[in-house]
Amino acid sequence: MYSSQTTQATTDAIEWALTHGMALKTTAYSATHTAFSFAPTPISKARYQQLVASVGLLGKLVHYVSEDHQFLNHAIDPITKGDPFFNALLEMHKAIHQVPLQSSERSTEHSTEKSVSLDAPSSSAKRLPLLIMRSDFMDDAALGPKLIEFNGIAAGMGPFGQRVHELHKFLQLQSADTFNQWSASTNNQLVENHALEKLANGIANTTIKIKQEFTQSDLSTGFENHPPVFLMIVQTNEDNVYDQHLLEHALQAKGIKTVRRTFRELHDKLTTGKNHRLLLKGVGPIDTVYLRAGYQYCDYHANDIISRVCCEALMQTRIFIEKHRVAVNATVSQQLATSKRVQMLLSMMDTSALTRFGLTLDEANTVKGLLGEMRPVTKDSAALISQSRPDEWVLKNQGEGGGHCIFDDDILPKLLSLKPDEYQAWSLMRRLQPTPRPTPALTVRKGELQQVDDLISEIGMFTVHIDGKPAIIDLNGGQQAYAGYLIRSKSARTTEGGVHSGMGVLDSLVFYVDV
Template sequence: MINDTSKQASQDAIEWALSHGMALKTTPYSAVHTAFSLTPTPISTARYQKLTSSVGLLGKLVHFASEDAEFLNQAIAPITKGDPFFNALLEMHQAIHQPNQQLTHQPNQQESQSAKRLPLLIMRSDFMDDASLGPKLIEFNGIAAGMGPFGQRVHELHKFLQLQAPEAFSEWSTPTTGKLVANHALENLAQGIANATHRINAEFAAIEQSSIDNTTNAPTFLMVVQAGEDNVYDQHLLEHALQSKGIRTIRRTFRELHGKLKTGDNHRLLLDGVGAIDTVYLRAGYQYCDYHANDIISRVCCDALMQTRIFIEKHRVAVNATVSQQLATSKRVQMLLSSMEPCTLTRFGLNIDEAIAVKELLGEMIAVTKDSAAIVANGSNNDWVLKNQGEGGGHCIFGDDILPKLAALQPHEYQAWSLMRRLHPSARATTALTVRKGELQKVDDLISEIGMFTVHIDGKPAIDVKKLEVETLAVEKFDVKPLEVHGVNEQITDKIAYAGYLIRSKSARSTEGGVHSGMGVLDSLVFID
């Protein structure tokens, strides 16, 4: 039975969440708190250290894969017949990187050029910590890789509860709970974006210093959003962090950008009524409906708004996610990378030791073929997960539903699907208490998905870290000698890729773990040793 102490703690937590923007919009004038766990999920120091020290290599790998046009064309072409959206994405990618294509859909054009954008890769790599295999990658998220701000907020919520409601916090925590694992995802993501934004702004300030017609203005960040979005508070938290760094933030849908973007001198991207844009951050564009505009006459559905995205990348502006990044973080590319030997992975900017470390994180994935049904039937129905190329919830098929779906696929659709070896993380050792829409629920088999954020600017780590700060981090988090963690040594660089984490937990009986679209709850981490 849930006692009054726990009920009061949950009410305090709900009010804290709402007052700190940890919410989802329900109407134009109201919101509900996001679902969350009352206490954090435990992780061993070794598992956490392995992830934080290696996840930056995944960002490096994806960057180099995204900039390898030949590889992307060969990787994506086989799935275009079975997935019209990826066919459109590949056409967009080819249009962006063809230097002779004319951008006739926008006025005020200069001579057409190939992509001028600065790749800003903000990626969330999602893992499950398998009971026997250790942490394995579930998927890359390179577009709309959100909820970093919520990840930091729920960590702060757990810090609040540990102080405000120690009795309830202790009751619902594992007996071996130690220090909470720090999470600065909001601050670090904002810092990485700010670094890219200031870089572009400074480039044009230098170019236009002596220009009479100077288009340089305050550093400006454009977030491309979905119409009617309900997950806006996570986005606004990021915007507020950028505003505190002196960056102007603008929100627009693709439809609102159509016909409003122009070309300035030196391939400067201009937006009517705003001026020069330094960074474009996409929280939309990962599904066809983001490009729908029934009021625009177009030769192909969605073509007009896709041309807007192409137009952006033809300019000197920092962009996350580029179309090539979206392709490189697809399930198709993940499957191909997971099947490569370490020596082959060195094609993508890694040395052999880095490639070996990356290989350890990649789970088993195989392409769907005419023989896939036999492979699934020969094992347990919990051995595999069937996945298509879709982003977000609802794109994975489990258990008894796999064989009927395989039977329904046409041969030309096979390549757009893959089978991933199903992971089985250990559930929390003790019952957890979750809070959803004000209601408390005990969960006796809570498992967690671990999302690790990284930021790269043109393939280089983008988070500023001073040597003293890294050494302090080592001592506080791992209780080891300062120069033994994350490769810290006397020649340490001043930038890292790892930016923070997002934990989403759910019952092991639930297949949809998204906080926004599934039965997941926001969670944080605590060390158990």
């Protein structure tokens, strides 16, 4: 049983969360609070500053990888036989960038341009790459922070990351005794998190940039008085809408109109305006397109559209968008560049090879220090696992979101079931072993309290780049890429740590006492 003081503080916290939009939709007219920790997880100031100083280099790296179309084609092609979805993504990439198709491949319905050689400049992809990326780390007890994965499409929950930080501030003030009882640090210096404001800053800067490019042509077409427009592509019947709406509200406060559509709702509604302007029926010009969908086949399903290939019609909509002068996150190229396959290839490169992607040798050394060990799956992988401890490796496929990692005693049977042409779609990552929180933690899920004695945390760091350059403008006019953090914590005994799809909880950071 918990004390009446703790119970009252929890009630206050739940009501604060619902009041501030930290919730998941349960029905058309109801919601539940997002699971959260009662007090933040500790981090050393040096570790935090190291991540903030270096995470922008990962965004820079991924941008240059995403624009190296020859590299992407060579990287992704081997997994297409074992992963039909990535086969479809690669075909979209070829259509967008006019990579020559084989004779048996069908050209896109929107493209009338002739194919060009792989090394020739692309004349078809006119979009401005807007890379909003979340790099997820775990702080290994022996190795320090190591990258778990890149998230370049649907890299969400930045607004929730800020909200739970604000919730912890609220509890620190309103319920100090209970907060201190469950805090793992006596310092109680919370680590500031302005993810919502910074993400909105970067997106707004990009959106206004595109709007300004069309100042003259908008005058001639009657769109000069239209506000800048941000289009969010969402999933049908999405339950994680409040995190999205928080970002929209922040953009609206900056004078940007926001529009939400599924791929199905965009079908046959997009047209081409003057100077490759992207137009949406009933709305007008679109300046930024932000994908919170498109990372799984079901996002492209439309049973009422007759198409020769499953999902082809709605994938053509995504291709059509990228052939216009509009800021896009995530481009198909960015989605490929942030795949597990590319992450593995980058982790296996030496530092000199990484300089191919816009990095200096010093920057490549910094990046190399963040990349965890990954290996391709081969016919010898089963023997490797047989000789290893059960908790030494994680088996991953190319899927996004929860449910795509295999752990412990389930790894070997899965490896033995794979066919040789499926090997390349999988990889082995050395499992990270973070140190659990030194004191018991209190978590809150669906109104219920639970004490967790071995809470570990995943650290997501947001960055925003426009065409490879930092996109966030600070008060002094300087530019930065870092855009706040997201902490998701879970029991060390739990493998699925997602807040939305697993057993994780929202969390924030507090500095250890300096010694």
